[in-house]
Amino acid sequence: MKLSVIGCGYLGAVHAASMAELGHEVVGIDVDERKVATLAAAEAPFFEPGFEELLARTLATGRLRFSTDFADAAGSSVHFVCVGTPQKRGEYAADMRYVQGAVESLLGVLEPGDLVVGKSTVPVGTAAGLAELVESKVPGALLAWNPEFLREGFAVEDTLHPDRLVYGLPAGADGDTARALLDEVYATIVERGTPKVESDYATAEMVKTAANSFLATKISFINAMAELCEATGADVKLLADAIGYDDRIGRKFLNAGLGFGGGCLPKDIRAFMARAGELGADQALTFLREVDNINMRRRIRMVELAREVCDGSLLGKRVAVLGAAFKPDSDDIRDSPALNVAAQLQLQGAVVRVTDPAAVENGRRLWPQLDYADTAEEAADRADAVLVLTEWTQYRELDPVTFGKVVRQKRVLDGRNALDRDAWTAAGWTYRALGRRAG
Ligand SMILES: NC(=O)c1ccc[n+]([C@@H]2O[C@H](COP(=O)([O-])OP(=O)(O)OC[C@H]3O[C@@H](n4cnc5c(N)ncnc54)[C@H](O)[C@@H]3O)[C@@H](O)[C@H]2O)c1
Known part of the structure; x- marks a missing residue:
């Protein structure tokens, strides 16, 4: 399949190279020229065990390339959105500028039948809004939400061998179309029997934030116990x-x-x-x-x-x-x-x-x-x-x-x-x- 990956940071760069490893033809797009040049030269812009080898291997096949030009995403049938969602300055909320910007840039290259797949971690409700935007501007194009659970330090292994796949799908026949495209992208992973959870957008978005909240709670639980241990010996x-x-x-x-x-x-x-x-x-x-x-x-x-x-x-x-x-x-x-x-x-x-x-x-x-x-x-x-x-x-x-x-x-x-x-x-x-x- 021809895929584009928008945003080539810790998540997107590994995703792009991993999708090429699975046999797809992938273009990674980022607004950061230096990052794109580094990746194109087969150098990892960040430290991640096994990533540089994967990058070199997949670039050498000719199936992976990087670009700063959104026009290069044209012709791909599935577009992964992997841009950052940092905390807003002075507020708790996520800064959604980059996700919004990435999807708006994609509108210019989308064709009916294309699928936009959100992977960034977003506030619940985001996917529904973006789906409306995509479907209104490019009738026949669809959106799915497919949160990412990779751990830095194990990113390559986690992307190629995830412990589960979560698909947030549109309702009805559009959902069947989106599922079929995602199953094709992840065929190797699906065939392995990897657990798959299919849901509406909101559930898929919440799976990620709920998982991170649980992990954070577990760490803080034991750290609260540590405070008590210090008080009691x-x-x-x-x-x-x-x-x-x-x-x-x-x-x-x-x-x-x-x-x-x-x-x-x-x-x-x-x-x-x-x-x-x-x-x-x-x-x-x-x-x-x-x-x-x-x-x-x-x-x-x-x-x-x-x-x-x-x-x-x-x-x-x-x-x-x-x-x-x-x-x-x-x-x-x-x-x-x-x-x-x-x-x-x-x-x-x-x-x-x-x-x-x-x-x-x-x-x-x-x-x-x-x-x-x-x-x-x-x-x-x-x-x-x-x-x-x-x-x-x-x-x-x-x-x-x-x-x-x-x-x-x-x-x-x-x-x-x-x-x-x-x-x-x-x-x-x-x-x-x-x-x-x-x-
Ligand atoms: N890092 C992780 O371990 C991890 C794991 C799971 C989920 N996530 C989520 O994935 C998302 C990305 O995280 P990250 O750690 O890769 O962030 P990052 O900051 O490393 O990468 C984001 C990239 O997006 C690029 N970008 C910003 N706006 C763009 C645009 N309009 N078009 C193209 N590229 C654009 C930036 O230049 C940057 O290279 C976040 O929502 C994060 O919460 C991250």
Whole structure:
């Protein structure tokens, strides 16, 4: 099939290359000239394991190309909308300019029988409005909503082997047409028996925001337990292990620590609250405000803990921050808890050096006021405290004995409960973590 993918960021670029991998002829379109040139040169504009290889492989087949010109989307029968939906400045709601703009640009190339497929995470009600626009301007063209659940760090695997497909379809015969086109696009995935949920637009849109709200709630739940553990002397890691054995609860997403960040969870739960308010159903989601509060409190607590281990004052203390990305195996620093903490430490007078295996370049560009180092050893040189704020494998596997030789004071704050506490304390480190007693 001939497909277009509008918006080639973390979601769209991986989607475009993955669709080419499935055998389709794909054009990826983005307004960002630099990104398009980078992708066309087979270079990944962001760090995502396995993506650059996939990009090189699919570009080499001739089935994948990138462009800044919407005219190149002409002739495709399915058009995926993968542009950003960031939080509006000063408001909780999502900024829908990019989705609106992308669909309006597509109107010029759509033909009757074409299908526009929304993948961006949007406020419920968006698809119905866009379907009306598409059908009124290009009679015979249709719209479906097909939310995306990929995880950064596993984006290629998640796109090629999703755990479910969700189709938000128009009613009646149009729904059958849209379903048939989507089934053709995802034939390889459908034939594998991947669970598929077909619904109206509103349900499909809500599946994504409900899923993210649930995940955020689970993380904040265990972080609330961590606050109580700190108050009682209990150990949140053991608590999570013990409750996680109950398969109704499960151990995943139950790691207490610095909480969630990134380009999705924080803005998605806020946009969901804002939309519920517009719909007169705000009470249903007031709990998400508390989920957000618990999450943001963890960052403040981390800074307090750093001050505590630095004998009550951060002024002039050398602090190493290991991790800048919002999660490991990504260079995404959007709403990164690690950088948020690093900036607060610096504002309180600490001499902060940040390092990350993939996100230093993004950090330098977007948070230039912070000082960066290329390696953990460089960042921790003569440090008074080391904070592990993103749980990269490289940091989990640091040898506390050799690493102890570069610092001035052997004090480690495990912001992700990711280190082997016994090994670090045995090597003479003072170990502190959120929700656990001092080691
Ligand atoms: N990143 C993820 O892990 C993930 C997972 C699931 C869903 N999503 C959702 O997918 C959407 C995209 O997220 P992302 O992380 O890829 O964002 P991103 O910022 O990395 O990418 C968005 C891209 O859209 C481009 N763009 C903006 N306006 C455009 C236009 N009018 N025409 C063409 N291109 C345009 C931008 O230049 C940018 O490259 C969001 O709604 C997000 O919530 C993201």
